[in-house]
Amino acid sequence: MVAVAKPLTQTFDVRQYGAVGDGTTDNTAAVQAAINAAIAAGGGCVFVPTGVFRCDSQLSIPTVAGGYWGSKSAPVRITGAVGANNNNESPSDTNLVSSQGSTLDLRYSGSGAKLVALGTGVLQLDHLTLTDLGTSSTPFVLCTLAQPRFRDVVFAGNPSKSGTSCDQDAILLGGTGDTRLPDDITSGFSGYGGYVDNCAFVRIRRAVYFRAHCNGVMVTRNWVDTTCGSNDTYGAPFEIDPGSGGARIAWSNIIRDNTIELYGYKYGVLMANSSRNNVIAGNGFWDPGAATLGAVKLDPDTCRDNRIILDGYVHSSYRIVTGAGGSYGGSGYNWVDTSTAQFCSWTDEYKPVTWKLHLKGEISDYHYITYDATPDGPLLSGYGGVGIRSGGADKKISIRVGAGSPEGVVTGTVGDLYLNTTGSTSTTLYVKTSGTGNTGWTAK
Numbered sequence: 001m002v003a004v005a006k007p008l009t010q011t012f013d014v015r016q017y018g019a020v021g022d023g024t025t026d027n028t029a030a031v032q033a034a035i036n037a038a039i040a041a042g043g044g045c046v047f048v049p050t051g052v053f054r055c056d057s058q059l060s061i062p063t064v065a066g067g068y069w070g071s072k073s074a075p076v077r078i079t080g081a082v083g084a085n086n087n088n089e090s091p092s093d094t095n096l097v098s099s100q101g102s103t104l105d106l107r108y109s110g111s112g113a114k115l116v117a118l119g120t121g122v123l124q125l126d127h128l129t130l131t132d133l134g135t136s137s138t139p140f141v142l143c144t145l146a147q148p149r150f151r152d153v154v155f156a157g158n159p160s161k162s163g164t165s166c167d168q169d170a171i172l173l174g175g176t177g178d179t180r181l182p183d184d185i186t187s188g189f190s191g192y193g194g195y196v197d198n199c200a201f202v203r204i205r206r207a208v209y210f211r212a213h214c215n216g217v218m219v220t221r222n223w224v225d226t227t228c229g230s231n232d233t234y235g236a237p238f239e240i241d242p243g244s245g246g247a248r249i250a251w252s253n254i255i256r257d258n259t260i261e262l263y264g265y266k267y268g269v270l271m272a273n274s275s276r277n278n279v280i281a282g283n284g285f286w287d288p289g290a291a292t293l294g295a296v297k298l299d300p301d302t303c304r305d306n307r308i309i310l311d312g313y314v315h316s317s318y319r320i321v322t323g324a325g326g327s328y329g330g331s332g333y334n335w336v337d338t339s340t341a342q343f344c345s346w347t348d349e350y351k352p353v354t355w356k357l358h359l360k361g362e363i364s365d366y367h368y369i370t371y372d373a374t375p376d377g378p379l380l381s382g383y384g385g386v387g388i389r390s391g392g393a394d395k396k397i398s399i400r401v402g403a404g405s406p407e408g409v410v411t412g413t414v415g416d417l418y419l420n421t422t423g424s425t426s427t428t429l430y431v432k433t434s435g436t437g438n439t440g441w442t443a444k
Contacts, residue, residue, distance in 0.1 A: 009044075009045075010038065010041050010043075010044035010045065011044065011045045011046075011047050012034040012035075012037050012038045012041075012044055012045065012046050012047065013034070013047045013049065014027065014030055014031050014034045014046065014047065014048055014049075014053065015030075015049065016034070017029075017030040017031070017033040017034045017037070018030040018033075019031055019034070019053055020051075020053075021049065021050070021051020021052055021053045021103075022051070022052070023051075023052035023054060023105065023133075024054060025054060026054055026055065026056045026057075027053045027054055027055050028055040028056055028057040028058075028059065031046070031048075031053065031055055031059060031104070032059055032060070034046045034047075035059065035060075035061065035062070035076060035078070036062055038074070038076050039061065039062045039073060039074045039076060041074075042074050043074035043075040043076060044074075044076065044077070045076075045077045045078075045079060046076060046077065046078045046079070047079060047080075048078065048079070048080045048081075048102045048103075048104060048128060049080070049081055049102060050080075050081050050101060050102055051102070051103065052103045052105050053103065053104050053105065054105040054107060054133075055104060055105065055106050055107065055108070055114075056107045056108065057108055058108045058110060058112065058113075058114060058115070058116065059106070059108075059114065059115045059116075060115070060116045060117075060118070061073050061076060061115075061116070061117040061118070061119065061121065061123060061146065063118060063119030063121075063182070063183055064119075065182075067119060067120035067121075067145070067182075068120055068190070069120055069145050069180045069181070069182055069187075069190055070181070070182030070183075071118065071119035071120065071145065071182030071183050072119045072120040072121055073117070073119040073120070073121035073146070074121060075121055075122035075123075075124070076121075076122070076123060076124070077124035077125075077126070078123075078124070078125050078128065079102075079124075079125070079126050079127050079128065080101070080102020080103075080126075080127040080128040080129075081101075081102045081127065101129050102127060102128050102129065103128070103129040103130075103131060104128060104129070104130050104131070105131055105132065105133050106130060106131070106132055106140060107132060107133070107134040107136065108136070108138055109134070109136035109137075109138050110138065111138075111185065112138075112139075112142050112185040113138060113139040113140060113141055113142035113172060113185075114130075114132070114138055114139070114140050114141070115130075115140065115141045115142070116141075116142045116143075116144075116185065117141075117142070117143045117144070117145075117146035117148075118142075118144050118145060118146065118182070118183045118184065118185065118187065119145050119146060119182065119183065120145045120146065120190065121145075121146050121147070122146065122147045122149060123141075123143060123146045123147070123148055123149065124149040124150070125141070125148075125149070125150045125151075125153050126150070126151045126152050126153060127152050127153075128152075128153050128154070129153070129154040129156060130153060130154070130155050130156070130170075131154075131155075131156040131157075132156075132157060132158055132168065133158075133159060134158065135158055135160065136158070136168070137158075137167040137168050138168070139168065139169040139170065139171070139172050139209075140155055140168075140169070140170050140171065141170070141171050141172065142172040142175075142185060143171075143172070143173055143174075143189070143191050143194070144174060144175055144180075144181075144184070144185065144187040144188070144189060144190070144191075145180065145182070145187060145189075145190045145191065146191050147191035147192065147193055147194040148171070148173065148191055148194040148195070148196065148217070149194060149195060150171070150195070150196045150197070150199060151195070151196075151197045151198055151199070152198050152199065153199045153200075154199070154200045154201075154202065155170035155171070155199065155200070155201050155202065155204055155207070156202040156203055156204075157170075157202065157203035157204045157205075158203060159203070161203055162203055162227045162229065162264070163227065163228075163229035163263065163264030163289070164229045164230065164231055164235075164264050164291065165229070165231060166203055166204060166205040166227075166228060166229045166230060166231060166264065167205055167231050168203070168204060168205055169204065169205050169206040169207075169209050170201055170204045170206065170207050170208065171196060171206075171207065171208045171209065172209050172211060173189050173191065173194075173208065173209065173210050173211060173214040173217060174187070174188050174189030174210070174211035174212045174213055174214040174242070174250075175187045175188065175189075175211060175212055176211060176212055176243055177212060178212065178245070178246035178247060178248055180213065187212075188211075188212040188213030188248065189210075189211065189212060189213045189214040189215070190213070191217070192215060192216035192217075193216055193217075194216070194217045194218075195217065195218040195219070195220065196208055196217070196218075196219045196220075196222060197218070197219075197220050197221055197222070198220075198221045198222065199222045199223070200222070200223045200225065201222065201223065201224045201225060201228055201237065202225045202227050202228065203225075203227045203228060204224075204228045204237070205228070205229070205230045205231065205232070205235065205237075206230070206236070206237060206238070206239050207222065207224055207228070207237040207238060208237075208238050208239075208255075209239050209241075210238075210239065210240040210241070210242070210250045210253055210275075211241065211242055211243065211250070212242045212243055212248045212250070213242065213248060213249065213250065214240070214242065214250045214253060215249075215250060215251045215252045215253060216252050216253065217253045217254070218253075218254045218256070219238065219253070219254065219255045219256070219258065220254070220255075220256050220257050220258065221257050221258065222258045222259070223258070223259045224237045224258065224259065224260045224261055225261055226261040226263045226264070226287060227264075228261065228264055228265070229263065229264015229265055229289075230264065230265055230266070233266075234266055234267065234270055234272075234297060235264075235265050235266045235267070235270075236265055236266065236267040236268060236269055236270035236297065237260060237265060237268065237269075238255050238258070238260075238268070238269045238270070239269075239270045239271075239272075240253060240269075240270070240271045240272070240275040240278055241270065241271070241272040241273055241275065242273055242274055242275070243273060244273050244302075248273070248274060249274035249275070249276055250273075250274065250275050250276070250278070251274075251275070251276040251277045251278065252276075252277045252278065253278045253279075254278070254279045254281075255269060255278070255279070255280050255281075255283065256279065256280075256281045256282045256283065257281075257282040257283065257312070258283045258284070259283075259284045259286065260283055260284060260285050260286065261286050261287050262285055262286065262287060262288050262289060262292045263287050263288070263289040263292070264289055264291075265289070265291075265292060266291055266292060266293050266294070266297070267292075267293060267294050267295065267296065267297040267321065268283065268285045268294075268295045268296060269283070269295070269296045269297070270296075270297045271296070271297070271298045271299065271303045271306060272297075272299045272302070272303070273299065273302050273303075274302050274303070275298075275299075275302070275303045275306060276303065276304055276305050276306065277305045277306065278306045278307075279306070279307045279309075280296060280306070280307070280308045280309065281307070281308075281309035281311060281312075282309065282311055282312045283295075283312045284312040284313040284314075285312070285313065285314050285315060286313060286315070288315055293319065293321060294319040294320060294321040295310060295314055295319065295320060296308055296310075296320045296321065297321040298320065298321065298334060303334060304334060305334065305335075306334045306335070307334075307335040307336075307337075308320060308334065308335070308336045308337070309336075309337045310337070311337070320336065398412060398413075398416045398417070399416070399417045399418075399419070400412070400416070400417070400418045400419070401418075401419045401421060402418065402419075402420065402421065403420065403421050403422045404420060404422060405420065405427065405430070405441070405443075406418045406420070406430050406438070406441045407430075407438070407439060407441045408438055408439060409438055410438055410441070411437055411438045412432040412438075412441075413432060413436060414432050414433065414434065414435075414436075414440070415431075415432060416431070416432040417429065417430070417431060417432075418430040418431075418432070418441060423443075426443055426444075427443045429443070429444045430442060430443050430444065431444055
């Protein structure tokens with residue numbers, strides 16, 4: 001259950017609590033005091049004026065006992081000077097810090113994140129730059145039970161890291177645990193209805209990391225800069241991965257209309273483990289680097305019922321990358337709408353794999369086209385084909401291609417066709433005329 005935020009009319013200026021925006025003073029106590037005062041007042045707005053406000057220790061949103069999951073907090077908004085950080089600064093500006101911006105230089109290097117919200121409530125961030133001018137790899141923000149509302153925020157990682165050396169995440173949604181727990185960084189996510197909108201990510205590894213039980217979050221209109229990248233094997237700026245084991249899933253999230261510069265990444269979006277019912281649509285995948293392999297990487301053995309629509313800009317060499325089992329994972333389909341991508345292996349991005357594409361026909365009738373391809377192996381262990389099904393599993397045929405006779409090798413059903421690429425006048429086309437196994441093929 002998500003707390004409904006009332007209007008945040010009370011403002012708490014961090015300078016009133018002793019904060020100094022000189023870039024060197026440790027303002028942790030002052031900024032935390034302003035946050036505490038806003039919470040104590042039943043909710044409020046913490047104002048960060050122009051300047052660089054360094055904080056060497058962790059900031060947190062205080063909680064009290066209660067709420068659906070055992071702890072709750074009043075809604076709080078942390079905001080900067082309007083117009084100062086509305087994505088107006090160029091990522092090429094040094095550290096994305098200027099005298100015109102409202103900047104929190106967060107140097108905390110411990111566990112969790114630099115700013116944590118662990119109770120049921122609302123955390124709103126806007127018109128800020130969150131940066132780390134130190135050297136830590138600690139993520140910037142972690143929300144477990146809190147609902148994130150982030151808009152017009154610049155997340156800028158360590159100045160010394162760029163591209164594939166980036167090891168700092170911006171936003172973590174949910175922890176790594178199997179259950180939802182109060183005031184615990186491992187807790188599953190419960191901030192349904194949150195959003196990350198119109199933000200910029202610079203020198204960041206994961207822009208948004210959807211973790212255990214993360215659901216119902218909209219990530220829209222964001223910009224992932226060319227300075228971003230990942231030091232991970234399967235690096236992506238948007239990663240949906242609730243972890244394996246237990247009942248952890250991540251579902252019903254939307255990643256839409258983002259501009260993703262892939263120069264330092266393997267992929268644009270990664271979905272692994274039990275990622276379900278998510279929508280990936282309208283994103284632009286730009287500027288591949290030497291290590292870039294695809295637009296979307298999807299684990300088909302555990303991900304299901306996701307919709308991937310490549311209707312934004314997609315470079316012609318990009319791929320949707322999946323694995324053995326194709327889009328039919330478990331008991332559900334993954335829906336793919338695209339005319340610009342290939343479908344390839346989860347373990348070998350250059351190897352095509354089996355996919356099932358579900359195409360809606362007239363009114364309530366459904367037609368299926370199945371493409372099978374296993375490119376390796378001798379003779380008929382490496383054949384590809386197209387299957388057409390109409391009106392149910394009992395009305396389908398397959399058209400397959402291979403080298404040599406299919407008799408005793410290729411399993412099919414009566415009515416299937418087989419094209420022999422090494423055949424002669426009378427042994428090029430075969431029809432399955434009898435049986436249910438790999439016999440009963442007749443040359444035509």
